[in-house]
Amino acid sequence: MSIPMPRAPRRTKAKAAPLDPKVTSVPYPEVPSNRESKNPLTGSLLSALGNLEPGRSFILSTQQLEEAPLQGWIVGCGLSCETGEYSWNGITRSRSEQAEVAFQYTLAGEGRLRHGKKEVPILPGQLMMLVTPGNYRYWLPANSEYWMFVFVSIRGSELVSFFSRLIKEFGPVVNIPPESPAVQFAFEICRRARSNRIESFYAASELAFRLATKLGHELCHNQKEEAIPASIKAAREFCIRNYSSNVSVGDMAAAAGLSLSYFTTLFEKNLGMTPRSFLEKIRIEQACQLLQNSELSVKAVAYATGFRDPNYFAKAFRRFVGIAPTSFSRQ
Numbered sequence: 001m002s003i004p005m006p007r008a009p010r011r012t013k014a015k016a017a018p019l020d021p022k023v024t025s026v027p028y029p030e031v032p033s034n035r036e037s038k039n040p041l042t043g044s045l046l047s048a049l050g051n052l053e054p055g056r057s058f059i060l061s062t063q064q065l066e067e068a069p070l071q072g073w074i075v076g077c078g079l080s081c082e083t084g085e086y087s088w089n090g091i092t093r094s095r096s097e098q099a100e101v102a103f104q105y106t107l108a109g110e111g112r113l114r115h116g117k118k119e120v121p122i123l124p125g126q127l128m129m130l131v132t133p134g135n136y137r138y139w140l141p142a143n144s145e146y147w148m149f150v151f152v153s154i155r156g157s158e159l160v161s162f163f164s165r166l167i168k169e170f171g172p173v174v175n176i177p178p179e180s181p182a183v184q185f186a187f188e189i190c191r192r193a194r195s196n197r198i199e200s201f202y203a204a205s206e207l208a209f210r211l212a213t214k215l216g217h218e219l220c221h222n223q224k225e226e227a228i229p230a231s232i233k234a235a236r237e238f239c240i241r242n243y244s245s246n247v248s249v250g251d252m253a254a255a256a257g258l259s260l261s262y263f264t265t266l267f268e269k270n271l272g273m274t275p276r277s278f279l280e281k282i283r284i285e286q287a288c289q290l291l292q293n294s295e296l297s298v299k300a301v302a303y304a305t306g307f308r309d310p311n312y313f314a315k316a317f318r319r320f321v322g323i324a325p326t327s328f329s330r331q
Contacts, residue, residue, distance in 0.1 A: 070156060070201060070202070070205045071156045071157055071158040071159070071205075072154060072155070072156030072157075072158045072159035072160075072205055072208045072209055072212070073154065073155060073156055073201055073204040073205040073208050074152060074153065074154055074189065074193075074198070074204045074205075074207055074208045075100070075153050075154065075155050075204075076151070076152070076153040077150075077151060077152040077153065077186075077189050077190045077193050078150070078151060078190055078193070079107075079148070079149075079150050079190060080148070080149055080150075080151060081109075081146055081147070081148040082111075082140050082146060082147045082148075083140070083145065083146045083147075084140070085140075086139060086140040086147065087137065087138070087139035087140070088137065088138055088139070089136075089137045090130060090132055090133055090134035090135060090136040090137060091133050091134070091135070098155050099131060099132060099133070099155070099157075099160045100131070100132045100153055100154065100155050100160070101129070101130070101131055101132075101153065101154040101155070101159060101160055101163045102128070102129070102130045102131075102132065102151065102153060103127070103129060103151065103152040103153075103154065103163075103186060103211065103215075104127070104128045104129075104130075104149050104150070104151045105126075105127045105128075105149055105150045105151075105176075105178075105183055105186060106122050106123060106124050106125070106126050106127075106128070106147070106148070106149045107124060107148045107149055107150065107178075108124055108146070108148040109124075109140075109144050109145065109146040109147040109148050110122065110123055110124075110141065110143070110144040110147060111128075111138055111139065111140060111141070111144070111147040111149070112138065112139055112140075112141040112144075113128060113136065113137070113138040113172065113173065114136060114137045114138070115130075115134075115135070115136045115172045115173075116135055116136070120173060121141070122138065122147075122173060125175060125176070125177065125178065126173055126174065126175055126176070127173070127174050127175075127176045127182075127183070127215075128172060128173050129163055129166060129167050129172055129173075129174070130167070130172055131160055131163055131164050131167065136172070150183075150186055150187060150190060152186050152189055152190075152208075152211060154208050154211075154212075156205070156208070159208055159209070159212055162212050162216070163212065166215070166216060166219060169219075170219050170223070174219065176218070176219075176222075180218055181214045181217075181218060182211065182214040182215040182218050185210060185211055185214050186211060189207050189211065192207070227270075228270045228271070229266065229270065231256040231257055231258055231263075231266070232256060232266060232267055232270050232271065234255055234256055234257075235252040235253070235255045235256040235263065235267065235275070236271070236278070237255075238251070238252060238255035238256075239252055239255075239275075239278060239279050239282060240282055243279065243282045243283050243286060243305065243306050244283075244286075244304060244305055244306045245306060246306070246308070247279060247306065249263075249264065249275045249276055249279075252267075252275050252279070253275075263275070279306075280316050280320070281320060283305040283306050283307065283316075284305075284316060284317055284320040284321065286305045287301050287302070287304075287305045287313070287317060287325065288321065288328065290304060290305070291325060291328055291329040292328075292329070298310065298313075298314070298325045298326055298329065301313075301325065302314075302325075313325070
């Protein structure tokens with residue numbers, strides 16, 4: 001099921017008002033000194049966060065926001081490490097009459113979530129998405145010394161509606177790697193807030209919509225990827241690893257463990273192109289890299305990427321890229 005992307009803020013005439021958000025820091029408990037020994041991922045993830053230090057969050061003041069023509073914006077973000085008594089109730093936690101989205105990505109330690117009638121642990125590499133108010137509670141369980149996470153808090157009717165659809169489709173907890181575009185962009189939002197680079201509520205709105213669309217695109221892509229049969233994934237990986245060799249569609253079918261006719265039908269159904277077209281696409285993509293980043297001639301690039309006929313390579317290149325390889329190499 002595809003998730004509609006949120007609409008960008010409508011441009012309407014607004015009253016004159018000071019729209020510069022005031023960023024304030026709020027102290028959190030210090031991170032346990034032995035956190036890296038308990039979770040080896042923490043060090044690399046903290047490096048990815050740049051100069052954002054754990055133990056601080058950054059809250060955007062929104063007193064004049066009602067006078068801005070915005071339908072989604074960030075109200076808070078940061079890197080938090082919770083210890084001791086820590087618990088949030090989705091019915092009572094709201095400090096505002098407006099609904100709010102919690103985007104919370106766990107880096108280390110462990111939390112726990114009760115959502116409706118289900119209760120699950122929240123582990124490193126998992127994103128928790130919630131809309132307040134709601135029938136949920138999350139807390140630091142007794143078996144966890146701390147819970148370290150990056151969070152972004154968002155308000156606005158468009159984005160609350162969008163995240164509600166994501167939660168309905170994918171659930172409140174999803175597995176997503178730290179190098180994913182959405183998580184990396186959440187890190188970037190926190191870095192900008194840390195260095196006072198969210199200059200206006202318009203900037204806070206733009207960042208919120210970009211985070212939402214990156215996440216929606218990624219989750220929908222992952223859903224489609226999970227639906228691809230393992231046999232087709234195996235053939236695809238075989239093709240990617242061996243594109244420079246004399247690979248045939250029959251070889252790809254053998255890697256999938258399927259008959260040639262059934263493999264061809266199943267491959268096109270799942271990837272939207274024939275096996276031969278996919279193989280040529282991989283080869284042309286690699287040829288583009290060589291033409292831009294090496295001193296090889298067009299003929300040498302053709303042979304290096306698995307083409308046995310330089311003339312056919314030139315025709316295939318033009319079909320995929322739109323220009324001849326000689327013209328592409330001069331760009």
